[in-house]
Amino acid sequence: MNIKTEDIKILISEEEIQNKIKEIADKMNRLYNGEEVYLICVLKGAVVFAVDLAKHLNMPLKMEFIRLSSYNGNTSSSGKVNAVDISLPNLNGKNVLIIEDIIDTGLTAKFLLDFMDLNFKTKSTKFCSLLDKKISRVTDIEPDYYGFEVDDKFVIGYGLDYDGYFRNLKYIGYASKNG
Ligand code: IMP
Ligand code: MG
Numbered sequence: 001m002n003i004k005t006e007d008i009k010i011l012i013s014e015e016e017i018q019n020k021i022k023e024i025a026d027k028m029n030r031l032y033n034g035e036e037v038y039l040i041c042v043l044k045g046a047v048v049f050a051v052d053l054a055k056h057l058n059m060p061l062k063m064e065f066i067r068l069s070s071y072n073g074n075t076s077s078s079g080k081v082n083a084v085d086i087s088l089p090n091l092n093g094k095n096v097l098i099i100e101d102i103i104d105t106g107l108t109a110k111f112l113l114d115f116m117d118l119n120f121k122t123k124s125t126k127f128c129s130l131l132d133k134k135i136s137r138v139t140d141i142e143p144d145y146y147g148f149e150v151d152d153k154f155v156i157g158y159g160l161d162y163d164g165y166f167r168n169l170k171y172i173g174y175a176s177k178n179g
Contacts, residue, residue, distance in 0.1 A: 008174070040096060
């Protein structure tokens with residue numbers, strides 16, 4: 001598959017994304033009620049979403065970045081999650097909010113939630129994903145917060161890449177040719 005920008009069809013517009021982010025942030029601001037939060041951004045895909053979301057959060061916030069990979073640099077999941085860099089501070093007693101771009105099979109989410117469970121006794125651990133591809137799920141993971149449900153297409157933009165490209169698009173789209 002070879003994607004050209006002119007072949008990308010918009011699935012979720014910039015405005016829809018930004019409105020949804022404000023909605024999610026409002027909910028978080030209400031539910032955390034001023035308590036400190038450790039936001040954990042899963043690189044690289046979630047970085048655009050995490051940064052935009054963080055700007056609307058009004059509790060004391062620390063941002064951590066970890067790097068995992070489960071895709072082969074292409075459009076299919078390898079089925080195995082690799083912890084590329086998962087160094088984190090001590091999160092015992094902290095409110096942990098994991099931010100992902102998309103939950104697909106759910107293996108990455110499961111890996112992370114198990115990792116938190118094994119290593120820390122957090123005050124709370126919540127999972128937030130901009131996109132939820134429920135149809136591809138092979139685990140019983142459900143996000144605490146999500147923006148949009150997407151169907152079985154390979155989507156790109158707003159952090160999501162194809163072979164490293166298109167993360168910088170302001171919208172989420174899919175390739176209308178070849179897939
Ligand atoms: P999971 O472990 O199968 O849930 O996959 C999660 C990761 O796969 C996400 O964090 C993305 O990096 C990547 N991914 C899954 N679906 C897509 C897609 O449609 N486009 C781009 N990346 C995707
Ligand atoms: Mg990702």
